[in-house]
Amino acid sequence: MYAIGLGENKDEILKAVEKLEEEGIDIELIRDPKRLVDKLIRGEIEGAVRGSLPSSKVIPYLKSKIGKFYRTSILKNPFTGDIFLLSPVGIDDISEEEEERVKDKIKIINLASNFLRSVGIEPKVALLSGGRLGDLGRSKTVDRTILEAELVLNHIKKKNKNLEIDHRGILIEEYLKEGYNIIIPMDGISGNLIFRCLALVCRVSGCGAIILSEKNVKFIDTSRNADWRRYYNAIKFLHDLNVKNGKLTKY
Structure with a gap:
């Protein structure tokens, strides 16, 4: 039931x-x-x-x-037909304070990776930021998101050498074309916008947002x-x- x-x-x-x-x-x-x-x-x-x-x-x-838990949208990749996870997607799912926000993203990556492995899928993690990496220096807001993503990237690479993870800035389309299955937006607001554009505007198929927690x-x-x-x-x-x-x- x-x-x-x-x-x-x-x-x-x-x-x-x-x-x-x-x-x-x-x-x-x-x-x-x-x-x-x-x-x-x-x-x-x-x-x-x-x-x-x-x-x-x-x-x-x-x-x-x-x-504490994290909402993680399950969507169908329009390029590959496989599912991918998008998180955070709730406007208050992660902290507004930088240090805690980095910790939240690391927890999401670990929980989402464990979840995908539990259903037989090898995780590939994509970190998003507010511009191309070459845009560093053009905007303080974009700079902050790029540097934050780099902090998350370096931490994960040190702690989990077997996990495939990359940061290419804002290029979500490249990640999806290459079959990355965990997409980490800058924050819950941008994640919610990505979800709404894909699911509610473009009608990308999906299953809602599963709760990931301990x-x-x-x-x-x-x-x-x-x-x-x-x-x-x-x-x-x-x-x-x-x-x-x-x-x-x-x-």
Whole structure:
């Protein structure tokens, strides 16, 4: 049994549930944010999707129950057809203070890499910054993002020599063409914009944003503006994690 939050955008949620139940996957619709989280934490359901419940109600309550976590969008690479992870994508997912923000990015890379390896995918990490590397010196804001990415790059290379990681500035298109599967934006705002442009404007297929933390919590965050396919994909993704031994459906 899985659960989806039912708030706004009800028609899209109900359409997804109808498709899932046709495939024999049992779904409970939950209107109360706290009840959705509590049932997941108590183990009464195998996984939960925020659905169309408001993020401002669900996410703070989930944090109060499991502590720090990072939302990591699962999207289909338009060049390769494989999935990739994009994080951070929440406007408050990482710190605004530079030293702590660097630590957050390192934690995201480690958690995302472990997650991909758990489903049989070798991670390739791409660090984004605000311009091309040759733009250093043109803008203090861009300089800060480039230097910050270099700090993260150097730390990871020292601590995890076996992890493929690169920093090429703003060139997200190059990373995706070459099959990089963990994309780390400058911050949660830029990550949220990338997600919205790809998923909600360009209709790139995806499964929502899985929660990555030190605890094993099967929860996927979804936009209230998504269509039924994204809610459907989110449950299918959780279902794959539970029953298919790490073999993921092609979304």
